[in-house]
Amino acid sequence: MLSEILRAVESIQYDDLPDDVRSTVTDAITDAIGVGIAGSIEPACDSLVAATADYPGNHALIGRHGVRRDRASAACFNGTAIHALDFDDTNHPAYSHPSSHLVATILAHPAASGRDALRAYALGLEVEARLGRSMNMSHYLHGWHATGTFGTIASTVAAIVLSGCSEAAAVSALGIAASMASGVRANFGTMTKPLHAGLAASNGIRAVEFASCGLTASASAVDGKFGFFDVLGDGTEAAQHECWGTLGEDWETISPFGLALKPYPACGATHPAIESALRIFRRNTGRDAATIDQIRVETPAYSREILVYDRPRSGLEGKFSMEYCVATALTRGAITLDSFTDTAVQDPSIQSVLPSITVSESAEVAGDSEFATRVSVSWSDGHSDTEFVPLAPGKRARWFTPAEVEDKFMMCASRAIDQSSADKIFGACRGIADLGSINELTEQF
Amino acid sequence: MLSEILRAVESIQYDDLPDDVRSTVTDAITDAIGVGIAGSIEPACDSLVAATADYPGNHALIGRHGVRRDRASAACFNGTAIHALDFDDTNHPAYSHPSSHLVATILAHPAASGRDALRAYALGLEVEARLGRSMNMSHYLHGWHATGTFGTIASTVAAIVLSGCSEAAAVSALGIAASMASGVRANFGTMTKPLHAGLAASNGIRAVEFASCGLTASASAVDGKFGFFDVLGDGTEAAQHECWGTLGEDWETISPFGLALKPYPACGATHPAIESALRIFRRNTGRDAATIDQIRVETPAYSREILVYDRPRSGLEGKFSMEYCVATALTRGAITLDSFTDTAVQDPSIQSVLPSITVSESAEVAGDSEFATRVSVSWSDGHSDTEFVPLAPGKRARWFTPAEVEDKFMMCASRAIDQSSADKIFGACRGIADLGSINELTEQF
Structure with missing residues (x-):
């Protein structure tokens, strides 16, 4: 060459x-x-x-x-x-x-x-x-x-x-x-x-x-x-x-x-999930994040090998945590540099959301190399919403x-x-x- | 560690x-x-x-x-x-x-x-x-x-x-x-x-x-x-x-x-051979190098993988040539930095000695990790001399x-x-x- x-x-x-x-x-x-x-x-x-x-x-x-x-x-x-x-x-x-x-x-x-x-x-x-x-x-x-x-x-x-x-x-x-x-x-x-x-x-x-x-x-x-x-x-x-x-x-x-x-200033494997969560946030602006009942994240299995922190404690761990990124997007409606300080990650109002999140693989996303992700949220009043993002913003298309x-x-x-x-x-x-x-x-x- | x-x-x-x-x-x-x-x-x-x-x-x-x-x-x-x-x-x-x-x-x-x-x-x-x-x-x-x-x-x-x-x-x-x-x-x-x-x-x-x-x-x-x-x-x-x-x-x-x-400023694999050749030179100071008939070098087979230049043309090649190092030691009686200029290596009086050199392995040296080498020289008047160096000068012992x-x-x-x-x-x-x-x-x- x-x-x-x-x-x-x-x-x-x-x-x-x-x-x-x-x-x-x-x-x-x-x-x-x-x-x-x-x-x-x-x-x-x-x-x-x-x-x-x-x-x-x-x-x-x-x-x-x-x-x-x-x-x-x-x-x-x-x-x-x-x-x-x-x-x-x-x-x-x-x-x-x-x-x-x-x-x-x-x-x-x-x-x-x-x-x-x-x-x-x-x-x-x-x-x-x-x-x-x-x-x-x-x-x-x-x-x-x-x-x-x-x-x-x-x-x-x-x-x-x-x-x-x-x-x-x-x-x-x-x-x-x-x-x-x-x-x-x-x-x-x-x-x-x-x-x-x-x-x-x-x-x-x-x-x-x-x-x-x-x-x-x-x-x-x-x-x-x-x-x-x-x-x-x-x-x-x-x-x-x-x-x-x-x-x-x-x-x-x-x-x-x-x-x-x-x-977003986090691992690329989180990006379709963040985008899904932000869209759900924007569609449900009246709802209190504290009333979220369950969050389901369906993502390729490979992302679990990269995003190893399900209970992050530092800003750096937060960048490699699917749970933290989704919780922040659904709670704050934005993912910025300020989302990845140690203080932001340790915020009790975010940490309290993490146990309600389940991350799994489904047939829809299995093996996808772009980390295609579906996020589904249900609130305590019975309302639910879901969003699927196959390709993160910032990619060529x-x-x-x-x-x-x-x-x-x-x-x-x-x-x-x-x-x-x-x-x-x-x-x-x-x-x-x-x-x-x-x-x-x-x-x- | x-x-x-x-x-x-x-x-x-x-x-x-x-x-x-x-x-x-x-x-x-x-x-x-x-x-x-x-x-x-x-x-x-x-x-x-x-x-x-x-x-x-x-x-x-x-x-x-x-x-x-x-x-x-x-x-x-x-x-x-x-x-x-x-x-x-x-x-x-x-x-x-x-x-x-x-x-x-x-x-x-x-x-x-x-x-x-x-x-x-x-x-x-x-x-x-x-x-x-x-x-x-x-x-x-x-x-x-x-x-x-x-x-x-x-x-x-x-x-x-x-x-x-x-x-x-x-x-x-x-x-x-x-x-x-x-x-x-x-x-x-x-x-x-x-x-x-x-x-x-x-x-x-x-x-x-x-x-x-x-x-x-x-x-x-x-x-x-x-x-x-x-x-x-x-x-x-x-x-x-x-x-x-x-x-x-x-x-x-x-x-x-x-x-x-x-x-000597040459590859370490040549050093016992150079030492052997220098000793033979010193013992035969009256003899003209031009009357050398045959030179036999017995060295471990491994040295042939390192010393790949049997007919070197440059100073750098000379440093990785058993033939050149032995010929120079037997002809000049010294191996110095000046031995490894392009001009020194191309000297016809050295190059003419190279064809008379045979490098081979014998039972005496086979597999020796210190490049133990025997050099044997015969002159056209029938005289011959041989020297064996198992360990180069400069090694710990x-x-x-x-x-x-x-x-x-x-x-x-x-x-x-x-x-x-x-x-x-x-x-x-x-x-x-x-x-x-x-x-x-x-x-x-």
């Missing part, structure tokens, strides 16, 4: 990007920077600001007005900030969070034009999705977190595009990246999970810096014996997967599984409207910066294709 | 180190800095100096007088420099080059005392060797280069000792390191192989920097499900290997396989004398720095136990 990547990097220009790829990437970048602003005040980000105090530079940290670091440290912070709240977009075949590291990589190239940034993102995502198609599920099931592993390769592709390095340097950069890619799933549920995104971005940037200055790596380090596919996958045959032949022609970016924006992109951005941004800054950053993101340089965006941070 | 590491870091003080551990580590540090000075002018190091020009700081680069970088970049350079010529020491169970990253980690802590540096090195090496005992050969055979993978964990242990961080931070640092460890064998034979050593050191340092500022990782990221042992090894049972129970009691550092210093340590250091240092600087650096290395701070050493670079 190395040759396919090199050919795509060489031949695909901005003008070759289909319009819906451009607009999808623009939405994804906007969304990522919004959730990055919200994530930038999370404890993981406080730690990174402190830990890199001795690494001076002039690269901007998202949401940290005036704080600057060296290039690799800033990329590490920005990737971590975007993924810190698990509110950033996902790619299905890779089981990864592509915008976290791809946007962090773009932000580390302030001199690049907005159009080159869009092209770099698009090519990086195409490679990341194909790593997923050719190496999963085995890569994920083996214990790798693809945001760190595939993310390092994809960020390197983006950095190759943005640096305009030679083909020889591109080969070496990808080979160096193969020796940097890491990230184990044991760190899920800790600050190191978002750090994987930050490391992927800084790895990609450093791989290109090293290679551009002549450091060599093997041309077989990605797809040969004892290379990335071989060592981190089931074998080198993955490198011959048919998906590589369509790189630069078929666009994963706009496929049903290429990108999914998250409407239910992509955010421009208003939804803006609403989520502003909700996120308000957590960390003032309205005037948010307006400027939002405007720069929406008009990224017309930016003379990414610096016009990052100077607002 | 996490608990064993934490207990050793907490309980083992400088005074607990056996005298021969102290002197062995002192020799290893001296040797590493010597080969690092020689390696510092290699192309890989030129590339790193250029690639990190925008990463300012006050950390010294070995052999680059006055050049300073940020801490992580300096550690990356120093680790790469030490391993650049493949002339640095090895650990047998890990199949790794421990001093490359351990010494680079130490040099990144200029405020540490010399005694703490010795303690940090010793504990790092003990962990690295045990990772080898519990995870090999499967880890190596799977395609990992342990200098990058185990090296990241071992450097983190050393950095934990040198930073004096809390136990909670130590746990997180090791967990972060588990998500940074990488390095694939496909990059052998390129500049990225020594880069693995540099990355291991900078990974270890950054893991501790992050964790010391509060970034959390999972306590199971090293030895739990989907952690380091599980994902990069054959399974978590390796974490229960009996060798972990002796950490801080039995010292791998001074075991027969703990450290081997390299007398044939450890370097103080004079040999000094000779190798000065030979290496003369490649890149003046005699006066070499004397100062050598003196600081030999007296490291008495240094108030490592800065007294690094300020000489």
Whole structure:
């Protein structure tokens, strides 16, 4: 697949990007920077600001007005900030969070034009999705977190595009990246999970810096014996997967599984259930949640393996609790960042609803890969209501409207910066294709 | 094994180190800095100096007088420099080059005392060797280069000792390191192989920097499900290997396989053959190499899998050529750094000797893990001579004398720095136990 990547990097220009790829990437970048602003005040980000105090530079940290670091440290912070709240977009075949590291990589190239940034993102995502198609599920099931592993390769592709390095340097950069890619799933549920995104971005940037200055790596380090596919996958045959032949022609970016924006800052497996519950809430505004008698949630069995907290006690556990998400949607009528503080999760009025919830599988949803969910509620007065959502908002077929992109951005941004800054950053993101340089965006941070 | 590491870091003080551990580590540090000075002018190091020009700081680069970088970049350079010529020491169970990253980690802590540096090195090496005992050969055979993978964990242990961080931070640092460890064998034979050593050191340092500022990782990221042992090894049972129970009691550092210093800048599998050939050369000083008729080399079959170049054309190929090393020893009477330039390897007077060499296995050496080798030479006048070396110089039972340590250091240092600087650096290395701070050493670079 190395040759396919090199050919795509060489031949695909901005003008070759289909319009819906451009607009999808623009939405994804906007969304990522919004959730990055919200994530930038999370404890993981406080730690990174402190830990890199001795690494001076002039690269901007998202949401940290005036704080600057060296290039690799800033990329590490920005990737971590975007993924810190698990509110950033996902790619299905890779089981990864592509915008976290791809946007962090773009932000580390302030001199690049907005159009080159869009092209770099698009090519990086195409490679990341194909790593997923050719190496999963085995890569994920083996214990790798693809945001760190595939993310390092994809960020390197983006950095190759943005640096305009030679083909020889591109080969070496990808080979160096193969020796940097890491990230184990044991760190899920800790600050190191978002750090994987930050490391992927800084790895990609450093791989290109090293290679551009002549450091060599093997041309077989990605797809040969004892290379990335071989060592981190089931074998080198993955490198011959048919998906590589369509790189630069078929666009994963706009496929049903290429990108999914998250409407709620919880695990994606909860999203159809949350949507069902919110619709029921809106249809029953007069009813007191305290009079709810029973709640039945029918969801694919697989979601039970992911959503393991039936009685969550912390905000993080709440993000992976079907019961908590449904109870909150039915009780509060909204799922926001504020829903996932420890205090919110421990609220007695929510905790008291949890025992009335039964989660099971039915024939209607069995085996559905999109977590299709039916929620059924009955009240003590005998009234009942039910709702079925087969596909969450934010998926390709239910992509955010421009208003939804803006609403989520502003909700996120308000957590960390003032309205005037948010307006400027939002405007720069929406008009990224017309930016003379990414610096016009990052100077607002 | 996490608990064993934490207990050793907490309980083992400088005074607990056996005298021969102290002197062995002192020799290893001296040797590493010597080969690092020689390696510092290699192309890989030129590339790193250029690639990190925008990463300012006050950390010294070995052999680059006055050049300073940020801490992580300096550690990356120093680790790469030490391993650049493949002339640095090895650990047998890990199949790794421990001093490359351990010494680079130490040099990144200029405020540490010399005694703490010795303690940090010793504990790092003990962990690295045990990772080898519990995870090999499967880890190596799977395609990992342990200098990058185990090296990241071992450097983190050393950095934990040198930073004096809390136990909670130590746990997180090791967990972060588990998500940074990488390095694939496909990059052998390129500049990225020594880069693995540099990355291991900078990974270890950054893991501790992050964790010391509060970034959390999972306590199971090293030895739990989907952690380091599980994902990069054959399974978590390796974490229960009996060798972990002796950490801080039995010292791998001074075991027969703990450290081997390299007398020759070629693959270790060539060393008994080189030694045999040099002895034959010395016994036959009057004879013209041009009159050599036949050379027979009897070596374990396994060495043929490693030494794949029977007609090498480059300096790097020469390092992995039994034929070239034996021919040079018998023709020149010495194997030095100058033996492995492209010009030296292409010398017609050496190339003409290669066809007269036969490499085979005999009952005497079959299966020997130390590459025991017999060399037999016959000249056209009918004279013949033979020599058998079961164990290379530099192995534990044939450890370097103080004079040999000094000779190798000065030979290496003369490649890149003046005699006066070499004397100062050598003196600081030999007296490291008495240094108030490592800065007294690094300020000489």
